[in-house]
Amino acid sequence: MSKIALITGATSGIGEACANLFAQQGYQLILLGRRSERLEKLSTTLTATHAIQVLPLVADVRDKVTLTAVLEGIPTEWKKVDVLVNNAGLSQGLDPIDKGDTDDWDTMIDTNVKGLLYVSKIVSNWMIPFQSGHIINIGSIAGKEVYPNGNVYCATKHAVDALNKGMRIDLLPHHIKVTAINPGMVETEFSLVRFKGDEDRAKKVYQGLLPLMAEDIADAIWFVVSRPAHVNINDMLIMPSAQATATITNKN
Known part of the structure; x- marks a missing residue:
């Protein structure tokens, strides 16, 4: 079998862009996501367009028991994963700490931190016997600085930043590469999810400037993987030209 990439959060945004780009490069794909219809549609399209094999897996990275069963249940030949893209992540709400929704906090911590850990532990143990592999952790500018009302989301991405450094040290003896990709503003479903479906509020985030596209981040990931x-x-920290920090932008 050709090289294999496992991508979490594969049904939209950066995950979907990565799936398309890795398929173009001839990788076989394990695509993990929560939305089965989107997953099946993407898998069918990539298989037909690029003549590759795609293994779609429906699971929520927050659900340790189901996630473990789904991943460990795949055929042995699929466990020779060369690249893991830990992309699954989200933000919920934009409130000061005293008004935050604790359910939102749990969702962000369980997805952005614990979910990343669950997947990384399983897949790194697949990589270790082969003494090779590359783990890409999708962080954020929010993991490099803190902005008003970003409190818990920023905390989760700071955790990703720390975990990335820890993984790099721990997996060094096993010749497994580890990289963090930290985007600034990327126009995906991120803001729509953060504002829980409020399209008007989500659109205002990107008005007046040209944000990054999901494909820009996929290109950066491919650059890293292809070294x-x-x-x-x-x-790697990647910003749109119109953004200097998490809060300073040049809007027209």
């Missing part, structure tokens, strides 16, 4: 064996990009 020679002796090169590891530990950390």
Whole structure:
């Protein structure tokens, strides 16, 4: 079997863009997501367009028991994963800490931190016997600085930043590369999810500037993955030209 990439959160945004780009490069794909219809449609399209094999897996990274059963239940030949893209993540709400919804906090922590850990533990143990592999953790500018009302989301992405550094150290003896990709503003479903379906509020986030596209981040991920064996990009921060920090933008 050709090289294999496992992508979480594969049904939209950066995950979907990565699936398309890795398929173009001839990778076989394990696509993990919560929305079965989208997953099946994407898998069918990629298989037909690129003549690759796609293994769609329906699971929520927050659900440790189901996630473990689904991943460990795949055929052995699919466990020779070369690249893991830990993309599943989200933000819920934009409130000051004293008015935050604790259910939103749980959702962000369980998805962005615990979900990433669950997947990474399973897949890193698949990689170790082969003494090779590459784990890409999708972080954020929110993991480099904190902005008003971003409190818990920023905390989860700071955790991703720390975990990325810890993984790099722990997996070094096993020749497994580890990289963090930290985007600024990317126009995906991120704001729509954060504002729980409020399309007008989500659209205002990107008005007046040209944000990054999901394909821009996929290109960066492919650049990192395609470096020679002796090169590891530990950390990459990517911003739109119109954004300097999490809160400073040049809007027209």
